[in-house]
Amino acid sequence: MAKVPRSFRLLSELEHGEKGIGDGSCSYGLKDSDDIAMYEWNGTVLGPPHSAYENRIFSLSIYCGDKYPDAPPLVKFESRINLPCVNQQGLVDFARVASISQWKREFTLETVLVELRRDMASPANRKTAQPAEGTEFPPLDLAALAKQRKV
Amino acid sequence: MAKAACCDGHNHCSATLTHAHAHVHPGLGLGLPFLDLPPSSILIPSSICIDIRYRPFHTFRPSWHPSIMAEGSSQSSDEITITVKGPSELKLSITISTSKSVAELKEVIAGKSDVEKDRQRLIYSGKVLKDEDPISQYKIQNGHTIHMVKGAAKTPAAQPSGSTPQPRLPQMGTGLNVAGNPVDSVENVHHGLAGFNPFAGMQGLNNLNDPNAMASMMQNPEFLRSMSEMMSRPEIIDQIISANPQLSAMGPQIRQMMANPMVRQMMSNPETLRMVMQMQSAMGGQEGMGGMGGMGGGAGTDGQQNVPADPFPNLFAPQAPSAGTGGAPTTTGTGTAGATGAGATPGSPPAAGLANPPANPFAALFGNPPAGGANPFGGLDPAMLFGGGGGGFGGGGWPPAPAQRDTRPPEEVYATQLGQLNAMGLWDAQKNIRALRSTGGNVEAAIELIFSGQLDNAPQ
Numbered sequence: 178m179a180k181v182p183r184s185f186r187l188l189s190e191l192e193h194g195e196k197g198i199g200d201g202s203c204s205y206g207l208k209d210s211d212d213i214a215m216y217e218w219n220g221t222v223l224g225p226p227h228s229a230y231e232n233r234i235f236s237l238s239i240y241c242g243d244k245y246p247d248a249p250p251l252v253k254f255e256s257r258i259n260l261p262c263v264n265q266q267g268l269v270d271f272a273r274v275a276s277i278s279q280w281k282r283e284f285t286l287e288t289v290l291v292e293l294r295r296d297m298a299s300p301a302n303r304k305t306a307q308p309a310e311g312t313e314f315p316p317l318d319l320a321a322l323a324k325q326r327k328v
Numbered sequence: 329m330a331k332a333a334c335c336d337g338h339n340h341c342s343a344t345l346t347h348a349h350a351h352v353h354p355g356l357g358l359g360l361p362f363l364d365l366p367p368s369s370i371l372i373p374s375s376i377c378i379d380i381r382y383r384p385f386h387t388f389r390p391s392w393h394p395s396i397m398a399e400g401s402s403q404s405s406d407e408i409t410i411t412v413k414g415p416s417e418l419k420l421s422i423t424i425s426t427s428k429s430v431a432e433l434k435e436v437i438a439g440k441s442d443v444e445k446d447r448q449r450l451i452y453s454g455k456v457l458k459d460e461d462p463i464s465q466y467k468i469q470n471g472h473t474i475h476m477v478k479g480a481a482k483t484p485a486a487q488p489s490g491s492t493p494q495p496r497l498p499q500m501g502t503g504l505n506v507a508g509n510p511v512d513s514v515e516n517v518h519h520g521l522a523g524f525n526p527f528a529g530m531q532g533l534n535n536l537n538d539p540n541a542m543a544s545m546m547q548n549p550e551f552l553r554s555m556s557e558m559m560s561r562p563e564i565i566d567q568i569i570s571a572n573p574q575l576s577a578m579g580p581q582i583r584q585m586m587a588n589p590m591v592r593q594m595m596s597n598p599e600t601l602r603m604v605m606q607m608q609s610a611m612g613g614q615e616g617m618g619g620m621g622g623m624g625g626g627a628g629t630d631g632q633q634n635v636p637a638d639p640f641p642n643l644f645a646p647q648a649p650s651a652g653t654g655g656a657p658t659t660t661g662t663g664t665a666g667a668t669g670a671g672a673t674p675g676s677p678p679a680a681g682l683a684n685p686p687a688n689p690f691a692a693l694f695g696n697p698p699a700g701g702a703n704p705f706g707g708l709d710p711a712m713l714f715g716g717g718g719g720g721f722g723g724g725g726w727p728p729a730p731a732q733r734d735t736r737p738p739e740e741v742y743a744t745q746l747g748q749l750n751a752m753g754l755w756d757a758q759k760n761i762r763a764l765r766s767t768g769g770n771v772e773a774a775i776e777l778i779f780s781g782q783l784d785n786a787p788q
Contacts, residue, residue, distance in 0.1 A: 180470065194453055194454065195453055195469065195472045195473070196472070196473050197411070197472070197473025197474065199473055199750065199755035199757075200413070200415075200475075200755045200756055200757050200758075201413055201451060201475025201476075201477060202757070204450065204451045204452070204453060204475055205453065205454035206453020206454045207453065210453075210467045212780055218454060219453065219454030219455050220454040221451050221454050221455070221456060223451075223477060225737075225739060226737065226739065227737035227739070228737070232479065234449060234451065234456055234477065235701050236454075236455075236456060237454070286564075298737070298739060300736070300740070303737075327348065
């Protein structure tokens with residue numbers, strides 16, 4: 178089967194996101210809907226119920242580089258969160274999220290968000306104390322970082 | 329040719345924008361026709377021109393095309409129709425002017441749903457909509473979907489009292505009806521679903537003696553939360569203490585102890601509570617459960633028999649007006665408790681709000697017959713619980729649970745089944761879990777249940 182190029186793939190994801198996925202526990206869309214190259218995205222993850230994350234909406238920034246979906250996007254939490262796979266800057270270390278540590282082309286932004294949410298709900302992380310609601314990680318230039326990491 | 333295709337796309341889009349959006353299949357969004365093209369004609373990601381031209385028609389975005397942008401703004405007003413998806417399969421279609429603010433949109437939603445404005449949180453395309461912003465700022469297109477999430481209640485008491493319909497109050501005495509959480513509200517299921525309901529046939533006091541019913545309540549996170557909420561509120565503690573002569577005789581120490589996070593955690597710790605449950609069932613004692621009978625007031629013999637020993641029923645009595653608030657104290661003669669019960673009703677509405685059914689098993693836990701010897705559950709007698717001076721709980725006081733109950737949240741327990749349901753397009757997690765619970769995790773039965781529509785009737 179032919180490879181779906183980046184732009185089609187992202188368009189399809191965009192459309193899916195705008196329709197509203199499922200019950201709204203994960204949501205994403207273009208940061209600027211006029212961004213034709215579709216690099217910068219926003220995402221939200223609803224804290225899973227019965228966990229320390231419950232009743233919070235976590236905002237994320239996602240950067241889909243030129244190599245996406247062959248390479249994973251850069252994902253950064255804007256809302257502060259205490260999660261092993263998230264570093265001090267808020268960046269998600271894919272290697273530490275077991276289910277997506279081996280990136281596959283089929284993975285989508287939704288996959289990433291859903292898996293992050295699952296990671297929050299995992300027994301190991303479910304009860305981790307969380308920073309005060311409303312606090313944020315310092316801003317980060319994902320575009321520059323993407324260049325640097327060549328994704 | 330490509331240009332023509334583009335124009336077709338545009339006509340199609342502008343003529344039946346809503347229509348097109350309503351029918352888009354996510355899977356088809358990839359644009360299967362393009363797969364026939366030679367790779368060289370596709371892989372030009374940076375070329376804007378090509379990018380637009382080959383865009384599947386239904387994803388064509390008017391805002392990306394200058395001519396359409398102009399046309400779009402002239403032909404239609406700034407009104408858009410959006411879908412708002414909320415908890416429990418709430419789905420609203422709302423037409424609103426994009427010049428209105430998000431706050432105004434929330435008001436409209438509040439008018440069409442039972443979620444008040446302040447508790448709404450709207451999410452669109454990965455953004456949380458801010459009240460003060462105009463809708464236009466988020467560039468929401470006609471036919472798009474916004475998710476509405478219920479935020480945390482402003483006060484702990486607001487949630488249960490706000491979301492529990494009035495007619496249900498008298499039923500609270502059953503102890504099974506856990507307010508605020510339809511998931512475990514076995515009673516809801518009970519009415520229409522005898523076939524599916526493992527608890528079918530249990531009503532009223534029978535429930536109280538059924539360890540399963542208690543266990544399911546113990547697994548109910550809502551209950552556990554209100555439990556811990558309750559324990560963290562000084563006024564509740566005060567009530568508890570003053571309602572119980574044994575406790576109040578212990579003076580200020582007891583308050584300190586109750587305020588102690590360790591103790592609080594213990595009392596609101598699902599593990600601990602479950603352990604207690606298991607101990608009880610392991611010992612075959614139904615006696616301890618009887619304490620809950622006091623709750624109902626009109627509970628009859630069972631209730632009366634236990635009330636004298638039960639320091640708590642009056643805390644909860646105000647919640648069940650039809651059950652006869654005064655009944656328990658007069659028949660039993662526990663004067664202090666009666667006074668508290670009466671005072672609590674008008675005096676402290678928030679406290680009354682909290683002291684509703686979720687707190688009910690509390691009574692059972694503590695409301696044991698004083699005869700410690702006959703009571704397999706004596707370890708939980710309040711005097712012992714809080715006794716021993718400032719020492720608090722002796723670590724050895726809690727024998728290990730005979731068997732580990734599943735303490736995981738339902739999402740985790742039913743992860744596989746939920747995945748299957750999701751794959752079938754059943755997205756309402758709450759409903760799915762409710763169905764799975766009622767069917768003991770049987771996916772097929774759960775699906776049948778969901779499609780039967782019987783869950784829809786359950787109050788939220």
